[in-house]
Structure formats: structure tokens, C-alpha cells
Amino acid sequence: MNLADLIGGFFAALFTFLVFSYALGDNALFRMAVHIFIGAAAGYAAAVALNNVLLPAFFSQPLTQLVVPLLWIGLLFTKLSPRTAVLGNPASALLVGVGAAVAVGGAIQGTLLPQLAGSASFFSPEKMGQAFAAGQTGAALGYLINGAIILVGTITSLAYFHFGAKSLPNQMPQRNRIIDLVARVGQAFIAITFGVLFAGVYSAALAALIERLDTLIEFLLRLAGLA
Amino acid sequence: MKFPVRAPVSTLVALGGGWLILLAYIFGLEGLRATILGWVVLVSAAGLLLGVLNLAAVHFGKLRGGARNALYSFLLIVSMFVTFVVTAWLGPEHAAPQWVFDYLLLPVEASLVAVMAVTLTFAAARLLSRRVDLFAILFVAFAILTLMGSGPLLGINLPIVSDLLRPWLAQVLAGAGARGILIGVSLGTITTGLRVLLAADQPYGG
Numbered sequence: 028m029n030l031a032d033l034i035g036g037f038f039a040a041l042f043t044f045l046v047f048s049y050a051l052g053d054n055a056l057f058r059m060a061v062h063i064f065i066g067a068a069a070g071y072a073a074a075v076a077l078n079n080v081l082l083p084a085f086f087s088q089p090l091t092q093l094v095v096p097l098l099w100i101g102l103l104f105t106k107l108s109p110r111t112a113v114l115g116n117p118a119s120a121l122l123v124g125v126g127a128a129v130a131v132g133g134a135i136q137g138t139l140l141p142q143l144a145g146s147a148s149f150f151s152p153e154k155m156g157q158a159f160a161a162g163q164t165g166a167a168l169g170y171l172i173n174g175a176i177i178l179v180g181t182i183t184s185l186a187y188f189h190f191g192a193k194s195l196p197n198q199m200p201q202r203n204r205i206i207d208l209v210a211r212v213g214q215a216f217i218a219i220t221f222g223v224l225f226a227g228v229y230s231a232a233l234a235a236l237i238e239r240l241d242t243l244i245e246f247l248l249r250l251a252g253l254a
Numbered sequence: 255m256k257f258p259v260r261a262p263v264s265t266l267v268a269l270g271g272g273w274l275i276l277l278a279y280i281f282g283l284e285g286l287r288a289t290i291l292g293w294v295v296l297v298s299a300a301g302l303l304l305g306v307l308n309l310a311a312v313h314f315g316k317l318r319g320g321a322r323n324a325l326y327s328f329l330l331i332v333s334m335f336v337t338f339v340v341t342a343w344l345g346p347e348h349a350a351p352q353w354v355f356d357y358l359l360l361p362v363e364a365s366l367v368a369v370m371a372v373t374l375t376f377a378a379a380r381l382l383s384r385r386v387d388l389f390a391i392l393f394v395a396f397a398i399l400t401l402m403g404s405g406p407l408l409g410i411n412l413p414i415v416s417d418l419l420r421p422w423l424a425q426v427l428a429g430a431g432a433r434g435i436l437i438g439v440s441l442g443t444i445t446t447g448l449r450v451l452l453a454a455d456q457p458y459g460g
Contacts, residue, residue: 031353035353039358043361047368063362064358066330066333069306070333070339071337074338075346076303078345100296112459113459116264120261121267121271121293123268123450124267124269124273125272127272130443130446131444131448132275138437138443142437146433176427180433216434217431219396220432220435221431223396223400223428224432226396226401231367232367235370239364242361
């Protein structure tokens with residue numbers, strides 16, 4: 028173990044202890060660790076953005092191609108002062124407008140269409156035909172039943188987020204009865220989904236806990252010359 | 255339906271940039287799309303720098319004002335400054351920034367995730383003590399079932415639970431709910447995006 032690793036191991040162990048102190052409740056040691064972490068993470072992210080995005084672009088492109096982005100960046104930096112901040116709004120607007128367009132395209136192409144195609148694929152006549160032709164009737168039926176469950180789950184889960192309600196005089200607004208019934212089924216699917224997701228996150232957290240404890244023990248053993 | 259325009263220049267820029275990207279995407283104008291996205295990537299990187307500067311300025315203000323928790327602000331500014339200077343000067347691939355990454359950022363991130371194991375256990379236990387209904391029971395029961403089937407219990411993989419029930423739960427029952435949520439999120443994203451592109455929402459100041 029060289030000196031840099033020794034000091035690094037000491038700091039890693041120290042920060043692990045400081046963060047673990049949160050298990051006893053929010054305290055000054057935990058806050059110190061988190062503030063140091065936020066500072067280092069922000070500094071690291073800023074330096075990476077400067078080194079890997081801004082400087083390479085400025086040194087690799089001719090000035091004529093940089094005039095427009097430099098203008099936007101200049102406008103954005105007017106936000107540093109409250110007096111000139113209003114000048115930076117068009118630069119923020121560019122980020123918001125382009126971000127919205129990219130998000131719309133991404134949501135349609137990256138999520139909506141693949142998810143709809145995934146739901147429909149269970150009912151593909153071609154796949155069913157192949158399975159029945161191969162004599163795999165049980166497998167084909169199982170596939171069909173799973174597809175039906177997924178379809179029902181998807182539709183009812185979506186219905187759960189339908190919050191439209193009819194308001195009647197002198198009464199609380201009420202949801203349509205059918206929608207309400209369908210939404211309750213959806214709520215059950217959502218509860219199951221969150222249960223399964225919770226188990227996944229919990230497993231990941233446990234794995235991280237074991238890794239941290241293992242690293243700590245290994246460092247302490249090395250320090251004592253026992254490993 | 256009226257959409258009052260509070261800031262004509264900003265609105266024009268947002269609509270112009272957004273619709274150009276959408277039209278370039280629809281008509282396959284890759285050059286135009288790449289050019290605008292290239293600008294936006296640079297402006298976003300500058301925005302990140304601006305955000306970090308703002309964070310430093312806020313904490314510097316707290317430090318100068320002698321706020322009660324000024325020590326935290328001092329630690330944040332010092333760690334930010336040292337990490338930024340070392341990483342910007344030597345480059346992110348150099349051994350010194352890598353040391354910061356390996357021995358500070360990574361252990362703290364992993365420890366925060368590890369602490370989550372404790373807080374999640376408390377949260378799950380509290381859920382059943384505060385709210386006992388069908389959905390809470392379903393949530394906890396399926397979480398336990400999935401955990402039981404996730405790995406060997408005392409060195410033994412539980413038959414049926416590990417190889418049949420858990421995959422079916424994850425892929426069919428949970429998959430159905432997740433698909434509904436994902437479709438809902440994408441519909442929400444499209445609606446929000448279109449509201450910005452139609453200037454119904456103008457979240458960029460006046």
C-alpha cells in the first residue's frame with residue numbers, strides 16, 4: 028500500500044463513518060461529510076464540463092462557428108448579477124425550448140412507441156401461429172394470458188392517474204364509478220410494482236452496505252498488518 | 255384559449271429553437287439539428303458552470319454574513335475550489351482528480367446508498383404501522399416475496415419462488431404496472447413539452 032492509497036483509504040474510511048453516523052439521526056458529522064461531498068462533486072462536474080465540453084469546442088472550431096454559442100453563453104452569464112439577469116432570459120428560453128423539443132421526441136420514440144409495441148407484441152398472430160404450429164399450445168396460451176395481464180395492468184395503471192371528476196351542487200366532486208373501479212385495480216398493480224421496485228432498491232442498498240463494510244474491514248486489517 | 259406572452263423575445267427564442275429541432279427531426283435535417291444541439295450542449299455546459307458559481311456565491315455570502323452554519327459553507331467552498339482547480343488544471347484523467355473520485359466521491363456516494371438500506375427498512379416498517387390497507391399489504395408482501403426470490407437464503411435458492419414466481423412477478427405483474435407508469439410519464443412529458451412549444455407555459459422569466 029503506497030502513501031497516496033493509505034491516505035486515500037483513511038479518508039474513504041473516515042467519510043464512510045461520517046455518513047453512517049446518519050443511522051443515529053441527522054447530525055453535524057453527517058452534514059460536514061455531505062457539504063464536502065457536494066462541494067467536491069460540483070467542482071468535479073464543473074471542471075469536467077470545462078475540460079471535456081467547452082475547451083475542446085473552443086479550440087477545435089473556427090471562430091466564425093463559435094460566434095452564436097458565445098453570444099448565448101455571454102447572455103447566460105449576465106444572470107450572475109441581479110441587475111443584468113433579465114438579459115439572460117433568452118438564453119434560458121433557448122435551453123427550455125430545445126429541451127422541450129428533445130424531451131417530446133425522446134418520449135415518443137424512446138418510451139411511448141416501444142412500450143406500446145411491447146404490449147402489443149404479446150398478441151402477435153405471427154408468434155401465436157408459430158407456437159401453435161410447433162405444437163407448443165401450453166406455451167402459446169401462457170404467453171397470451173401473460174399478455175392479457177400486462178394489458179389489463181397497463182390500462183388500469185394509466186386509469187389510476189385519471190383524476191377527472193364531476194362536480195354536483197352541494198356535493199364533493201365525484202369520479203366516474205367505472206373509472207373509479209378500474210383505477211382501484213390499477214392501484215393494486217402500482218402497489219405491486221412499487222413493492223418489486225422497492226425490493227430492487229433495497230437489494231442494491233444492502234449490496235452497497237456490504238461493500239462499504241468489507242472495504243472498511245479490509246482497510247483496518249491492512250493498517251494493522253493482518254492482511 | 256389565451257396564452258399571454260410575457261416576454262416576446264424569450265418566447266420567440268424558445269419557440270424558434272424548439273420547433274426547428276422538431277421540424278429537423280421530422281424532415282430528417284440532421285445538419286440543422288446537430289448544429290442547434292451543438293450550441294445547446296455548449297450553453298448547457300456554461301449553465302453548469304454558472305450553477306456551480308452560484309452555489310459558491312450563495313455559500314460565500316453565508317460565510318461572510320457569519321451564518322450559524324458557516325462551517326459547512328466553508329467546507330463546501332474549500333472542497334469545491336480544490337477539486338475544481340486540481341481537475342481543471344490536470345484534467346479529469348490525471349491521478350490526482352482520480353484520487354478525489356476514488357477516495358471521496360465514490361465512498362460518500364456508496365455510503366449514502368448504504369444508509370438507504372437502514373432508512374428503507376424503517377420506512378417499510380412504519381408504512382404498516384401507520385396505514386394498514388390492501389395496497390400497503392400488497393406493497394410489503396410483494397417486496398418480501400421479491401427479496402426472498404432474489405438470492406440464496408442461507409445458501410439455498412428457494413424452489414418455485416426463485417425460479418418461477420419472482421421472474422413472473424417482475425416481468426408480468428410489476429411489468430404491467432411499470433409499463434402503465436412509463437406510458438403515463440411519457441404522455442405527461444409530451445404534454446408538458448407541447449405546452450412549452452405552444453407558449454402555454456413560459457418557464458424562462460419575463
